[in-house]
Amino acid sequence: MIRFAASLAGRSFTRRAALSLALVLGLAGPALANSDDFVRGLWPDAAANGVSRAAFDASFAGYAPDNKIMELTRKQPEFSQTVQQYIDKRVTAAQANKGQGMAQEWRQTLQRAKERFGVQPEIVLAIWGMETNFGGFMGGTNTIHALATLTENNYRADFFRKELITALRIVSDGHVTPPNMVGSWAGAMGHTQFMPSSFQRYAIDFNGDGRKDIWNTIPDALGSTANYLNAFGWRPGETWGYEVKLPRGFNFAAARQMEKAPLSQWQQMGVTRVSGRAFPRGGDMARLYAPAGASGPTFLVLPNFDVIKRYNNSDSYALAVGHLADRILGGGSFATPWPSGDFALSKAQRSELQGLLNRAGYNVGTPDGVVGPKTRAAVLSFQASAGLPADGYISGLLLDRLKR
Numbered sequence: 001m002i003r004f005a006a007s008l009a010g011r012s013f014t015r016r017a018a019l020s021l022a023l024v025l026g027l028a029g030p031a032l033a034n035s036d037d038f039v040r041g042l043w044p045d046a047a048a049n050g051v052s053r054a055a056f057d058a059s060f061a062g063y064a065p066d067n068k069i070m071e072l073t074r075k076q077p078e079f080s081q082t083v084q085q086y087i088d089k090r091v092t093a094a095q096a097n098k099g100q101g102m103a104q105e106w107r108q109t110l111q112r113a114k115e116r117f118g119v120q121p122e123i124v125l126a127i128w129g130m131e132t133n134f135g136g137f138m139g140g141t142n143t144i145h146a147l148a149t150l151t152e153n154n155y156r157a158d159f160f161r162k163e164l165i166t167a168l169r170i171v172s173d174g175h176v177t178p179p180n181m182v183g184s185w186a187g188a189m190g191h192t193q194f195m196p197s198s199f200q201r202y203a204i205d206f207n208g209d210g211r212k213d214i215w216n217t218i219p220d221a222l223g224s225t226a227n228y229l230n231a232f233g234w235r236p237g238e239t240w241g242y243e244v245k246l247p248r249g250f251n252f253a254a255a256r257q258m259e260k261a262p263l264s265q266w267q268q269m270g271v272t273r274v275s276g277r278a279f280p281r282g283g284d285m286a287r288l289y290a291p292a293g294a295s296g297p298t299f300l301v302l303p304n305f306d307v308i309k310r311y312n313n314s315d316s317y318a319l320a321v322g323h324l325a326d327r328i329l330g331g332g333s334f335a336t337p338w339p340s341g342d343f344a345l346s347k348a349q350r351s352e353l354q355g356l357l358n359r360a361g362y363n364v365g366t367p368d369g370v371v372g373p374k375t376r377a378a379v380l381s382f383q384a385s386a387g388l389p390a391d392g393y394i395s396g397l398l399l400d401r402l403k404r
Helices: 017-025 035-048 053-059 067-073 083-090 093-105 107-117 121-132 143-152 157-172 196-202 218-231 252-258 263-268 303-311 315-328 347-359 373-385 396-403
Strands: 241-245 285-289 291-294 298-301
Touching: 035 053, 035 143, 035 157, 053 157, 067 143, 083 291, 083 315, 093 107, 093 121, 093 315, 107 121, 107 218, 121 218, 121 303, 121 315, 143 157, 157 196, 196 218, 218 303, 241 285, 263 285, 291 315, 298 315, 303 315, 347 373, 347 396
Parallel strands: none
Antiparallel strands: 241 298, 285 298
């Protein structure tokens, strides 16, 4: 379907999808009175999953619940950011230059990954850059202690307990030592930020030393990322999408009904590449993505775009990865500029917008700051009546227009 970015442009579900859900919905309960009892209670499950006693004891050496981690679970603020802000912060000339340097430094590794998994080097590099700034910041939290803290405090305990047991098995299998198993406070690890469960499924020993080390061995991290994308259906030799130009008076309603369609069908509607070049394969299925509505850059995104979203289920993230990959290859900024002065809406501002729509005669019900079908329909009706492109895009510029 057509995707128009909402005001929560940066909020996303990741390849650690259950993790993100846990962070949004998890409710922390009281910690057990005795952490020693908590650790002892983990041992039978760990042993049943093949964790050695030596690895278990080494992993919990010096363990105590980390109060800072629990504070972070309670600091999940509303994330208000336009897609432009999200992209501009993450895709810069400096980042592209760094990626080009990494492309030369790791050329042989990336070429082997391409030959084995079919994933282009620039995509692997872009994910690496997005996740940890090419290893510049992988998080400094002890993964096992972080997961234990979350589990002991009953914060989505079923999910984090499983990740904890998996992390212990990774240590027990000799891939990393407990002190070197570091990552984010919520358990994402290494150069390309795998949760333990993703590590178990997709991490590979790409340098042949008998260990899968995504923390200290860059070939393992890059190969594992390519393996992950391949496992979710990466189409070798194909790109993620194209920036396109829409004809004057483009029918957004018809496009919305089409959802995904062959590129040839989009061409029949007057959609063309901004480069002026033809689409290489008219039969490729694509959907229209207009992250700033009709007044900003617009894209036809292809199957590989959705594969990138398996790494992080966010259109903003996938667009940033694709754009950074193109910049690493030497491409420039988007051809169409972002709308000037736009801003994302907070929940209070979305409620204000709904109230203004109600007062203008477009019934959205009781303003609650949640954009649902009634609000979207009201926006479309208002845009049509005001002579605006009926793209359904909700943003600061629309709020300003309603205030006139």
